[in-house]
Amino acid sequence: KISGHIVNVGAGDGCIEAYNRECDEANEFLELADPMVPMSDVRSRTRAIDTKFKGHLYEPNEKNVAILSATYKNISIGGGVDASNFARILQSDGVPHNIDFLKYDTDAQDCDSVLAVIDAGFQPLLVLAEFNLLFPPPIGFNLPYTKGLYTWAKRTPYAVQLGNECSLSFLSKQMGVRGYVLLQVDWWDALFVTSQVYQTAFSLFPIYDDLTWWLY
Template sequence: MYTTVTENKMHLHYEQRTIRTCQRFVICICILVATIFFLYFLFQYQRVNSLWTPVHVWYTPEQRIKRPTYVNHDHGFCGPCPTHKLSSDAWRLIDLVQRLAPRNPFLINIGAASNYGGRYDPTYPVLTSTNSTFGALLIDPNPNPSLFSGYPNRTNIRITHDYVWTETIIPNIFERYNISKQFTILKVDIDSYECSVLESILQAGYRPQLIHTEFNPVFPPPVIFKPIYNPKVKNDWKPELWASNSPFYGCSLTALSQLLLSFDYILVEVDFWDVIYIERELVRSLGIQIPVNDQAAYEYGFLGHSCFPYCRENVKLYNNQIESAIRSTINQSNFTNYMKTILDSYAPISIKTKSKHPYEITV
């Protein structure tokens, strides 16, 4: 009898101790889970603030930091723009590189052929004014040596005459030439599928600190316009997308900004049809001033450019019919359908399939 009571007490004591142990374990688990959730939401809060709170923004041209002017000869090709109007106060790549402190001093220039042996190319000063450790891969299908003769002749600068397509850019260029995932500058100037090529590169995990490319200014913010790449047709279009009479030669500023923002790149500069994007964290850490939005950048950098009044006859920069159509329907529900009735008349035709070039147009 006594033994049974003692055993029951011991059993009860054991059960109570087990319960207390389980309770402590559950409490510890709850504390651990609560701590993890707290740290997660704290990180997300800081990340959101980091992503959406720019350090230094300009809203009006008067607030924009003035920089030394220089002559950008590349913009002289737009039309009869006099030399004294070619001055620009936009960021030069060489000035930005000096602030970035490159982690891997290397650039990729897609569309490197240029008049005067490349001297008008925006990457040229980077390769000639920095030390010789700055390497480059210069890509252009044009084999004319006079278009590359100005670039420095050194072992860490290579020239390849390849066509660049969305589906082959990674295996044929980046993997073949063993390009590092991290490098300094990616410049893309192909007058056609900049958005598609950039998306392929970034989706593959490559992260340049800075992206220099071109946009189609015929479609102002907030219009999203993109020619849709078809790997079965490629450049089999008449007229070619890059032809002087085609408004299809690239994606709009808003389309480009939306794409690059999804990979954490922020618009820093619009200089006529040229644009510069930089990794968001670098913009914050270096305190680089940025425009408040695409519209402000477009109005200052494109519409306000000193060459614009002389280049309005260039249909790659301005199209009165398209502008009027956008203005009249921008706030209407039928915007996309109406714009297609206008743009279909400009769409290049495939020589092989006789079909019109596909595109996206929306707001």
């Protein structure tokens, strides 16, 4: 059953400030009232099918919270989200447990936060989460509740990425235990759907292993 709710964590990706346009597709698929910035053609297609979703946008970065608040007047926007409080914030904001689409992209606690909110009783139909591309399958890498960079990571050629998020194998295994199927990988973004959604809408899509997706 469609609830009409989209949750986007990491919704302010800098495009509005840098380019004066929206490039976060999760935002573009919302029916936003009187936007102050131009959308891509995804927005036009969404309007054409008269999509009616309620958006909940969150940003750990307070600067981006201010930008989103100034841009989207009629959308629920919040800050200070992390793995320890994500489920509590969603409950406080009245977000239903059967979220249609959850996107989490903060370059830090993505994996922990997604798993924590599912364990708290929320069951998004679709989940888009970022993983750490530097750890190939079958490595199960995760630094629990990382806030981002670690001191030792700054000494590597990949200081921005090394300590963030989790590996694809870790995320895929943990989501599988919770009843999700890995449907697609696009660069470092993994798209999961519930087993029921897969059987209903995507059963003709082949299921590939983690290594195949990582190499793809």
